[in-house]
Amino acid sequence: MAVNWAGLISIGVFYIVVLGTGIWASRKSKREERKCTGNRSEVAMVGGRNLNLCVSIFTMTATWVGGGYILGNAEVVYDPTKGLVWATGPIAYVITLVVGALFFVKPIRSKNYVTLMDPFQEKYGNTVAAVLFIPALIGDILWIACVLGALGGTVSVVMDISSSLAVGISAAVAVIYTLMGGLYSVAYTDVIQLSFMFIGLWLCVPFILVSPSSANITVAAVTKLYQEPWIGKLEPEDAGRWVDDILLMGIGGLCYQAFYQRILSTATDTQAKITCYAGAVLCPILAVPSLIIGATAASTNWNQTHFGSPSPYEQGKAGMILPIALQYLCPFYVSLVAMGALAAAVMSSVDSALLSASSQLGRNIFKNIIYKKASEKMILVVVKVSVLLCGTMAAVLAMTAKSIHLFWILSGDVVYSMMTPQVVCTFYLSRWVNHYGACSGFVLAIVLRVLVGEPLLGLPDILPLPWDKIQEDGHRYRLFPFRTAIMLITIGTILLASRLAAWVSEKRLLKRISGAETHTNIHYMAPAQKDVEEKEIEYDYAPGTDSGAGCGKGIHC
Template structure:
């Protein structure tokens, strides 16, 4: 890293901070802080959807994946398309029409308050687990470039992320996401340029070597449930996982409900998916080219892990200027995920717990201040989670898949119960979900039920639905109040007096 490289990183950081500072001046009420007053353009929200999931782990793990396995990981984008398509068809109309702030408000209207709290808790655990990988990924680069320990780097990145996120609401998060996603492509372009221009024959020679070594294969039709590089697994297991992430994850839902209307939300979702295809493809391409590059160099040192390939390349091969863009891209990827995760955590804690149970009549500014305080709290928790992620020694992509799926199956099951199964009542939804989780944990630990981690959502979600149906038979069916406009079988009517968007208040004791 030379002076020009640090200058690029500092200028980029200054622009991001300026966006956050400008946006923070408008954060005087919860609608602005949590949803941007529904004034954010759909295309910005679309880029933000993918920037949120396109983390530093993706930017570091993607080239490592491409280096080792070529373009096979691209198959998962078909699973993402299935997941997003199901969200649009099943969940999106309810999220937008009901004027929600968090996805889990729907669960209270359809079932009761404890089910809402259970859903929100599952999300909180999911994001806490993911935050460890996000911070760890960014800290890896800082550690390599500066020589400081990984834990010290985690602390530095975590503190900076907390300070930046507290300043801005969803408006700042979204607009910085747009900038950060653009910087990611600039950095990837710089890396590809550095690899191509460093060898005789350029891109054509690197592409030829990759082809000779089987790195250009995109589809693997073999049935291998344990491998995310198998097309059936990508379509079925990962497709259901993507459905859970895109449809029940507050980080995604917060973008949908910030759109002006349902049509804008659909366009944002498809733009997010298409941008994701380009982003993942670009990271894999860089990894494939690095494979060919190091084949010509006699190979990588044996102590370099897949997640460290890009960092090693930056330090040893990338010329001044290009290094700065690559490092800025990595930090952009880190911030675009960390700020979104922290903001969504604070949103859920404030809306689903603080405003719901502690201070129902809280003022707008008090709720905003509580959310900002919670960002600090969750940021500290994320730092410890990242230190744990570093101690596991797993590859980043494997860590994110294995440690986040355990919370998503129950969450998907609850939402499917609400939208698709009108006979399921609050009793069945809550205890069916809890029972499903316990059964899967016990059966897995006892060896009675063994399946790869990526299938956890595909197994737990339908199991929760079946158990909920059975338990619901021991109690009365849900009342019309909990069905009208809340399932696909009970559409909203134009009858006078119909109101399905009113929020539950203190007098709705039957919901508690």
């Protein structure tokens, strides 16, 4: 195949702009670090807790509107077995951001936490928190693999180069500027990336809609033309699965460190909530172009295009339908701009997930468990090494991706089944749970999820589920909302096992629980202190308290 040099140059220019922005932002990060008299590593993790409101809104929105979101929505609408009614991403992300603003901004900011793992270490201790960190890390790496795979497939389709090469270059650029400036680089590059994304995707929509190879999408929505109507069907028996998919991404999204990193980086609780509400409005708007492109692709006679026959779906390329539509239904110069938009979508999520995973590895694992006497310089080194390692692992996974939607769902699946019960119990049921219950729930969630099986991973479905429907290929189509059921059962198990452990400890058959978990071994800085001192804090969240803002107002720097 002939390499599309014009396309490569356009993508190269975009990467240079993003990298330049990241380098500029890294200088701001260095200035903030020099101002801090305490924990300099927190500047890299939460940006000094003084991000501009506008920048916060951009980075929150760009974090969720990634490659998996953009390509996944188009894939679902185009897929004749699914359709628009199964494009649950926009609804789910609205739920994530609204629920997060209403119920999780206050408790996570009340004690100036830095990562989502901080309250777990405060409540259960280092060992249990380290175990609970495993699904969070897996979820982040799968998320990065999802969006890198999205870009790799996109570039390989449009630019006629190796998908692996595209993944490697994109991962390298994201890793470089994340290493250099931490959250500042991530946030300020998100402003550029979201702008490219918005302009590029909306620019290509009119050209695709008027393509001579495509029928009227309003007619194809309800009438079978070249494939099944793209609006899709939602039978009453599918309601449980539909709700399960929404809750998987909507509630599961509250368990990603990337979300908390954004709300912890703002100056006040009010700004954090505004950031969430603004993101809840912008995320669905940015989904509209990909939904339209998916609908147009489903209304297209591909025999009349240079793509030819069989159709993308028949060739197993539904996951790449958005770049295919850009290449064959748009003028060349428009597809180049749209490619920049897709690259922006990918980069904006990759850097966020890289920083969130590495922040927890550096602070919660290395500093609080492995080497408690680690200096700030050493923590920063570990964070940067973690960025490199996580980026490498995700890039390797992305090179094997066959379905973007698979990694997107799988990442949410791991986090939803295993982390959501722990987050809910730690923040809102903390008086009734202990580390015995947390461990019991964690183990049960793993066992149940493995027994239910996962055909996409080759896991056999051992545990029978109600309402299953056997497909022609012999696989069971799951109508029962099993993920939500596992999540609720896990919450019940955590509460029950905790109460049982508490009762047994009262009978002096177990080491007494009360007192062992009342105080944290995480070190905080009192508001009036200039030197870092140890301070024990009770784990119960005190309603009505507010968090500090900026350096010297109750945070570590």
